[in-house]
Amino acid sequence: MKDSLDNDFYETVCRMSPVGLFRTDVNGLLVYVSDKFQDIVNLNHEDLMGQSWMKSIHSEDYKDVVTSFREAVRTESNWNIEFRFRTKEKKVTWVLGQASRINGGGKGLVGTITNLHKKKSFLTELETMRKSFTTK
DSSP states (O other): OHHHHHHHHHHHHHHHOSSEEEEEOTTSOEEEEOHHHHHHHTOOHHHHTBTGGGGGBOTTTHHHHHHHHHHHHHHTOOEEEEEEEEOTTOOEEEEEEEEEESTTSSSOEEEEEEEOHHHHHHHHHHHHHHHHHHTO
């Protein structure tokens, strides 16, 4: 009975969470992504599983994201980085990626993807406005 309640709890948390959730195996390969994760980055399950998600990292962010992620997997340390996903249609979405080891280590990472796109767009617009006022 407890397992059924636990599964229901986790499924509900994943469905209701405002952030995308993911889990890796001990080698850092994505083995689970929530529907919200897929919605945020506008990619499907197949585009994200294993190491496939890395193909969709914006080229300007790729090296930093992959290097920091692999280091977090190797050392079982926390991962925290802002970066951009790019869909096949060239749509760019800013996210905050965060992860931490599962239950003391040796089981992979669990993490979140938070949509930062509106915030980043607003900051870019604000900076453009600031520059236009300072050049007058």
